Amino acid sequence: MYNPFFASMVLALEAQRVIELRLVRLAWGGREGRAEMHSMVSEKVWAAVEATGTMMLGGTPNQIIARYREHVAENTKRLTAA
Template identity: 60%
Template sequence: MLDAWYATAMLAMESQRVIELRMVKLAWGGLAGQVEAQRMVSEKIGAALEATGTLLGGGTPEAVIDRYREHVRNNVERLSAPTHPNGH
């Protein structure tokens, strides 16, 4: 039980960095902001479907949290990477 609480708390804290990075990208607007907004929505839908499949397949909530943390980690890496001046 404590492990699940810890993982959930970590997910909440780690997600804050993705939120920050995405808000900056969205605030700058342009094509990069539009692409990020579309990507964000499709990622949310995909993650929800993945979580549903995990739970329906007998997976645990902890497994879902661990997978969400992987998604968050990947987004932090992607959004933190230096970009070309024209957004590519």
């Protein structure tokens, strides 16, 4: 996608599904809820580190958004498979 604004809007829409799935898993609680809580935090930290590295190496906002969309797609697949 060439327009960073449009790409970020698509990312926001796709992320809503992951947020929904994670909230359900957290609401159920138990071992799966705790595991999801920990993975959610660690994934966000690593994604921020990855984005910072990409920017420091001359990456574009579109590259960062595309990588975040890959993370979101992986999480959607993981959370809907269970």
